Amino acid sequence: xxxxxxxxxxxLKNLIDPNTRKDFVSGKSVKNIVVSGSDVSLxxxxxxxxxxxxxxxxxxxxxxxxxxxPGVGRVSASVSSKVxxxxxxxxxxxxxxxxxxxxxxxxxxxxxxxxxxxxLALALAAEGxxxxxxxxxxxxxxxxxxxxxxxxxxxxxxxxxxxxxSHGLQAMSIGFLIDADTPMIWRGPMVTQALDQLLHQxxxxxxxxxxxxxxxxxxDIQLSLAQNVPVTGAVIVTxxxxxxxxxARKGLKMFEKVGIKxxxxxxxxxxxxxxQCGHEEHIFGAGGGEKMCxxxxxxxxxxxxxxxxxxxQADSGTPTVVADPDGAIAxxxxxxxxxxxxxxxxxxxxxxxxxxxxxxxxx
Amino acid sequence: xxxxxxxxKLHQQSSMLEITFSDDECFELPYEFLRxxxxxxxxxxxGPGQEVLQLGKKNVGxxxxxxxxxxxxxxxxxxxxxxxxxxxxxxxxxxxxxxALWQDYLARLEVAGGSRESLR
Numbered sequence: 001x002x003x004x005x006x007x008x009x010x011x012l013k014n015l016i017d018p019n020t021r022k023d024f025v026s027g028k029s030v031k032n033i034v035v036s037g038s039d040v041s042l043x044x045x046x047x048x049x050x051x052x053x054x055x056x057x058x059x060x061x062x063x064x065x066x067x068x069x070p071g072v073g074r075v076s077a078s079v080s081s082k083v084x085x086x087x088x089x090x091x092x093x094x095x096x097x098x099x100x101x102x103x104x105x106x107x108x109x110x111x112x113x114x115x116x117x118x119x120l121a122l123a124l125a126a127e128g129x130x131x132x133x134x135x136x137x138x139x140x141x142x143x144x145x146x147x148x149x150x151x152x153x154x155x156x157x158x159x160x161x162x163x164x165x166s167h168g169l170q171a172m173s174i175g176f177l178i179d180a181d182t183p184m185i186w187r188g189p190m191v192t193q194a195l196d197q198l199l200h201q202x203x204x205x206x207x208x209x210x211x212x213x214x215x216x217x218x219x220d221i222q223l224s225l226a227q228n229v230p231v232t233g234a235v236i237v238t239x240x241x242x243x244x245x246x247x248a249r250k251g252l253k254m255f256e257k258v259g260i261k262x263x264x265x266x267x268x269x270x271x272x273x274x275x276q277c278g279h280e281e282h283i284f285g286a287g288g289g290e291k292m293c294x295x296x297x298x299x300x301x302x303x304x305x306x307x308x309x310x311x312x313q314a315d316s317g318t319p320t321v322v323a324d325p326d327g328a329i330a331x332x333x334x335x336x337x338x339x340x341x342x343x344x345x346x347x348x349x350x351x352x353x354x355x356x357x358x359x360x361x362x363x
Numbered sequence: 364x365x366x367x368x369x370x371x372k373l374h375q376q377s378s379m380l381e382i383t384f385s386d387d388e389c390f391e392l393p394y395e396f397l398r399x400x401x402x403x404x405x406x407x408x409x410g411p412g413q414e415v416l417q418l419g420k421k422n423v424g425x426x427x428x429x430x431x432x433x434x435x436x437x438x439x440x441x442x443x444x445x446x447x448x449x450x451x452x453x454x455x456x457x458x459x460x461x462x463a464l465w466q467d468y469l470a471r472l473e474v475a476g477g478s479r480e481s482l483r
Binding site for chain 2: 227228257357361
């Protein structure tokens, strides 16, 4: 029995990508179907970085086609990823060298935004993406410590800064430019200007994702980010207790008000595992993050335990995803990162929220 | 999520801002109307009851508009006022209630004995 490209397409319509939960055809992943005789070859181009599951998807697609197409000979699928740049609102200038900007935010301080941001960035990089981290916390930069970076960034042209490199990430922080114990005693306008410079005057090199580690709150930095920066989406980090959730809700509401999409919520310090006896306990309460997601119709991206290793590894400059890449915690970070990447890829295809056309007429 | 603006036209001759929303609603908002209902704290105050009645804006022009992120529009008026950020939600509300709001403005103007005409 013979078959053609359409049959191959149709067969793939019944195969669901476990990451996007959509079939490969409507996800626009299937390219270059070639049928020669009874042999089939095709490319699967994923919109999210997923180096660790390429093999799995290849095997899945090949097995599916073998069973769906009777009489098929050799089937060869080649799987790769290509992150597409997100459409930005008109009037906001694109950041050069950056395809997508993901803001990591929370209402409350101390919930683990920076730790989460750096681990998610590393997890995206581990899947083969080009990732940068921008530390937007001008008053309390944490990324230099967490990435173990010392020294100052260089400037080739005397105007723009080269990002610092660590664990394969490109990074920029006000912490690189000042002494560790120098406080930034600045009012709002200075801070927003500094953020603007860190973002636009860093020579980001062809990034798929720029993860912006925001300070807590809903003030100057968050607002100028919303107004002047083409943010693809925001990830909210919270801990499960009511007092943190209260402020996380405000953070989420703020992004809604300024038209930035919410990618989802990460619950940090979900449970504590006793280092003595191994007992797992919800010391900050259970189900807070999930409940908030249900209330606001957002995705629960995942929960992380309150584990001493996460803290120790981040403090020593090698965050968990690189310190213990195959461990259980790194796995959770990678899973969350993949969910974010899939969501972001979806957003890139959705052009409903682009900025309106503005016309000036002499009528 | 509220309606998104899809197109904005500035009619400079007739002093009118034409705005179309994603649900195909289209409103024509005169510059004077937008100016006297600016959401800026200079005009709307910091809460209900703190509004400052605007006078003499009949011939106000618009020198330009600047988008604020993807949620609002900053309108630069030629009388120097530029601190109002008009969110899509607010512009939609102005469009929907244009007649009532305008009558309300005229009534307040009369009570205060003010005029739409500029003193220039």
